[in-house]
Amino acid sequence: MTGERPRTEQPREFGFETRQLHAGQRPDPNTGARAVPIFQTASYVFEDPESAAAYFNLQEYGNTYSRIMNPTVAAFEERVASLEGGCGAVAFASGIAAQAAALFTLLEPGDHVVSSSALYGGTVNQFKHLFRKMNVELTWADPDDPEAWEAAVRPTTKAFFGETIGNPSGNVLDIQALADTAHRHGIPLIVDNTFATPYLCRPIEWGADIVVHSATKFLGGHGTSIGGVVVEAGTFDWSNGRFPVVADPSPAYHGLKFHETFGAYGYLMKLRAETLRDLGAAMSPFNAFLFLQGVETLSLRMERHVTNAAQVAAFLTGHGLASHVTHPGLPDSRFRPLVEKYLPRGAGAVFSFDCAGGRDGGQALIGAVTLWSHLANVGDAKSLIIHPASTTHRQLSDAELLAAGVRPGTVRLSVGLESVDDLLWDLEQAFTRVAATLPREEVTA
Numbered sequence: 001m002t003g004e005r006p007r008t009e010q011p012r013e014f015g016f017e018t019r020q021l022h023a024g025q026r027p028d029p030n031t032g033a034r035a036v037p038i039f040q041t042a043s044y045v046f047e048d049p050e051s052a053a054a055y056f057n058l059q060e061y062g063n064t065y066s067r068i069m070n071p072t073v074a075a076f077e078e079r080v081a082s083l084e085g086g087c088g089a090v091a092f093a094s095g096i097a098a099q100a101a102a103l104f105t106l107l108e109p110g111d112h113v114v115s116s117s118a119l120y121g122g123t124v125n126q127f128k129h130l131f132r133k134m135n136v137e138l139t140w141a142d143p144d145d146p147e148a149w150e151a152a153v154r155p156t157t158k159a160f161f162g163e164t165i166g167n168p169s170g171n172v173l174d175i176q177a178l179a180d181t182a183h184r185h186g187i188p189l190i191v192d193n194t195f196a197t198p199y200l201c202r203p204i205e206w207g208a209d210i211v212v213h214s215a216t217k218f219l220g221g222h223g224t225s226i227g228g229v230v231v232e233a234g235t236f237d238w239s240n241g242r243f244p245v246v247a248d249p250s251p252a253y254h255g256l257k258f259h260e261t262f263g264a265y266g267y268l269m270k271l272r273a274e275t276l277r278d279l280g281a282a283m284s285p286f287n288a289f290l291f292l293q294g295v296e297t298l299s300l301r302m303e304r305h306v307t308n309a310a311q312v313a314a315f316l317t318g319h320g321l322a323s324h325v326t327h328p329g330l331p332d333s334r335f336r337p338l339v340e341k342y343l344p345r346g347a348g349a350v351f352s353f354d355c356a357g358g359r360d361g362g363q364a365l366i367g368a369v370t371l372w373s374h375l376a377n378v379g380d381a382k383s384l385i386i387h388p389a390s391t392t393h394r395q396l397s398d399a400e401l402l403a404a405g406v407r408p409g410t411v412r413l414s415v416g417l418e419s420v421d422d423l424l425w426d427l428e429q430a431f432t433r434v435a436a437t438l439p440r441e442e443v444t445a
């Protein structure tokens with residue numbers, strides 16, 4: 001400290017940890033409440049008939065009805081937008097709703113999307129089945145081969161979609177290469193950043209145009225609520241000729257030209273005023289409050305998630321009853337260069353490995369753990385475990401499992417915040433039970 005005052009009045013750029021606590025909120029002007037109040041209200045009394053009309057015309061920005069906006073939800077939206085480096089955000093009732101809305105705002109029947117083939121299972125279902133019903137065509141592209149994405153582009157292609165860290169092999173997306181390819185064709189890149197969170201990776205800094213999240217996972221961080229959010233960079237040119245749906249007069253909003261009228265906010269305004277209005281999958285104020293509590297400690301939790309996960313991955317790599325550990329931060333992972341570029345703080349906390357003994361071995365391991373919770377979720381403060389072959393993929397034969405990138409003994413972990421020695425202890429005692437079920441020759445050191 002020199003005691004000198006700063007000479008210029010440049011607004012200060014606050015750090016990530018400061019923004020995760022303060023962005024999008026001031027103490028409540030009416031009550032002084034320090035926490036974000038839960039505005040549990042469906043609607044809002046208008047000051048006068050003129051302002052009511054101005055809100056509905058989108059000439060002024062104001063609260064009308066909580067399906068479209070709500071002050072508690074708005075604090076969450078602004079906070080996530082700030083952490084991702086976007087110009088704004090719109091929250092949804094779930095991650096699945098957020099990504100559907102992000103895409104449907106751009107798509108018309110007959111349009112086409114190029115998507116990474118390594119995706120969260122729920123997203124695969126949505127793209128395969130719901131999109132078909134909407135007459136949207138899809139090409140699955142190898143996330144590790146940007147040239148395949150370029151080759152898939154058609155005149156009707158409206159988006160590239162991928163996950164920062166994908167399922168089930170821990171694929172790390174080459175965001176910059178895909179953004180460059182997309183932009184050469186006037187197409188936006190949409191990145192699902194759920195597994196990384198903005199603490200580990202901010203896709204917008206690498207050229208992504210839209211970021212989507214399942215807030216259910218690490219953003220909330222405590223496994224209490226379902227929610228999602230869409231963030232936009234605000235830099236994509238929606239008037240480039242490929243997106244009349246955003247640029248031309250909108251029949252769903254009395255002829256409004258969203259991009260011309262709102263500039264950088266055009267896409268987000270259309271996402272809120274039309275897509276959220278018409279799909280109705282709004283985040284509840286109470287869930288927004290819980291997500292805000294989670295986001296306040298995001299950096300601290302992610303630091304522990306990634307160090308615990310790296311230790312569990314190292315333990316499994318050296319274990320005679322485990323193989324195929326997919327943690328992308330491992331020294332021999334083929335994703336190591338991408339991890340160094342995009343995820344220098346850590347390669348997330350969700351990965352899988354194969355347990356000796358195939359289907360029976362995996363099931364025995366799951367049955368024997370005591371601290372790891374056997375359930376279908378990720379990103380909780382508590383450590384989670386699941387055996388796809390006996391649960392989510394139960395109906396598949398071994399050959400079908402393989403085609404889905406899952407082997408009979410594959411076990412997926414979401415490493416939580418417990419004392420890591422306890423997590424390793426629990427896995428070790430469970431492996432001892434697995435070993436007891438194996439024929440002798442499979443138990444190697």
Ligand SMILES: *Cc1c(COP(=O)(O)O)cnc(C)c1O
Binds near residue numbers: 097122213214227
């Ligand atoms: C869970 C998840 C989703 C879906 O989010 P919900 O909140 O469950 O609707 C989408 N993408 C990824 C990567 C997820 O983990």
